[in-house]
Amino acid sequence: DAGVIQSPRHEVTEMGQEVTLRCKPISGHDYLFWYRQTMMRGLELLIYFNNNVPIDDSGMPEDRFSAKMPNASFSTLKIQPSEPRDSAVYFCASSFGWGNTGELFFGEGSRLTVL
């Protein structure tokens, strides 16, 4: 398996622009997570899905952030409008639940810089 695939790997944008980050989880995994990592706050859980259904979005900072999972092999995280404080590395991770340790498999991350 190719692992969790994220795109883009790097994005530089200007404040106010819309940003869309994409993720393809490992085939067969039923959980998908979006995390954000910064030096100040570490790795923060934004939202996670189980079988394409959002379970907990309490970590989403504000209404500017939205996430979707239209099918088992694709998810997006959208920021509109973007702000400089959104600059971070955004990781997507997937896992297989029940009867398993449930370890997370992370993608390579999308490094976002908002100017």
Next chain:
Amino acid sequence: GQNIDQPTEMTATEGAIVQINCTYQTSGFNGLFWYQQHAGEAPTFLSYNVLDGLEEKGRFSSFLSRSKGYSYLLLKELQMKDSASYLCAVRPFNNNDMRFGAGTRLTVKP
């Protein structure tokens, strides 16, 4: 709420042993994980504990005490490539939600 604490930085010498501690206070407990993250890379899974005691995997071991809300990661025969951040994570509920500590940056010196 969830509170996971670990030291910010540690330094050790090549060939030595280092212990990285993690304490947690979470609203539930369904497993504790350790991940390794090299600079600029994604975290990768190292170990999993759900019952009290020591789990050994090669040079790495992880210990858990649920009553004390405490875990440690033990790295033996340190190598330069072990220089990385080590993240303690807790799965608080009976699902796959996982919360991470801020990480411990380990520097291995010759």
